[in-house]
Amino acid sequence: MPAREAPTVRQRRLGRELRKLRERAGLSATEAGSLTGLGQSRVSNIEVARIGVSPERVRTLARAYGCADLALVEALAAMAVGGKRGWWEEYRDTLPPALLDLAEMEQHATAIRTAQVSHLPGLLQTPDYARLTFLQNVPEPSPPHVEHLVSYRVKRQEVLYRDGPVPYTAIIHEAALRMEFGGRSLTRKQLEHIVTMSERERITVSVIPFSAGIFPGAGQTVVYAEGPVSQLDTVQLDTEHGSVFECADAQLGMYRTFMERFEAMALGENASRDFICGIINNL
Structure with missing residues (x-):
């Protein structure tokens, strides 16, 4: 996904919540990148909302982080859905x-x-x-x-x-x-x-x-x-x-x-x- 120039509060919130899940799992961005195959740079860019993330990738990251809160995971995946601009x-x-x-x-x-x-x-x-x-x-x-x-x-x-x-x-x-x-x-x-x-x-x-x-x-x-x-x-x-x-x-x-x-x-x-x-x- 192309880099964003000015991420919204909602987009930054999604990245922040993914970072919280990673940190609770005790993983560094490098370790998370290796575990998911995304690489440290992509994981970090997702977390600061510099680049977008798909709903399925949100689920992949949540699984890698051992998040068992399915309601939270699906809510985060919904935040990643693109589509018509508001x-x-x-x-x-x-x-x-x-x-x-x-x-x-x-x-x-x-x-x-x-x-x-x-x-x-x-x-x-x-x-x-x-x-x-x-x-x-x-x-x-x-x-x-x-x-x-x-x-x-x-x-x-x-x-x-x-x-x-x-x-x-x-x-x-x-x-x-x-x-x-x-x-x-x-x-x-x-x-x-x-x-x-x-x-x-x-x-x-x-x-x-x-x-x-x-x-x-x-x-x-x-x-x-x-x-x-x-x-x-x-x-x-x-x-x-x-x-x-x-x-x-x-x-x-x-x-x-x-x-x-x-x-x-x-x-x-x-x-x-x-x-x-x-x-x-x-x-």
Whole structure:
């Protein structure tokens, strides 16, 4: 397979997981290359996602490493499947790679949970609300680029509308609901949209009111995407410098606990819907 110029987070994750299997087997890249007939260089290039790997070769490597977790092996083999490029590839030359990686992560997730304190979830934003948030970027993007970003965000939302939509849980702090981005009229329409979306199949919206008190984390946006097996979960964090993706076992464990605590603090679905409607009525 030809060398890649810019592997995606998903491609790098596959290589990282194969390296973990090799290291758990106590094999060096040289030993693994000899055992599988691939050679040290090819094994190393696969592990850093410099070159691709076929599903059957993933299975071959897993057998050589003595991995008995068949569910994990098949999940890794599925990650190696090529085929039609995702819709996000049309933005490859115009948007930062991290945004494309986020769309790819959401597309392949078996469930998505997000915790939001100061912004409303991107997958639940109306085009007008999204447009306003992009206008706050520094430096401010040009009007055509803003529309480009809005179209990208709207296309991300397809995972909630497709046949077999991804199960989606949005835990939103009252602070994010109370911020009147763009004035009362725009805020009302945005909150009404969230209420409508909360009634859709497989979408759960929960609210953490101010009265719940102190909350975990530092107020950052967290997206927890579940993989076909728990070892392949991924966390995406929004920062001022762009997206950060975490997949180390310790990090996944920490953010699972973070999400569990957030969910435990939140109101139930019906109470959350009523809470948002109360805010709407007061606008």
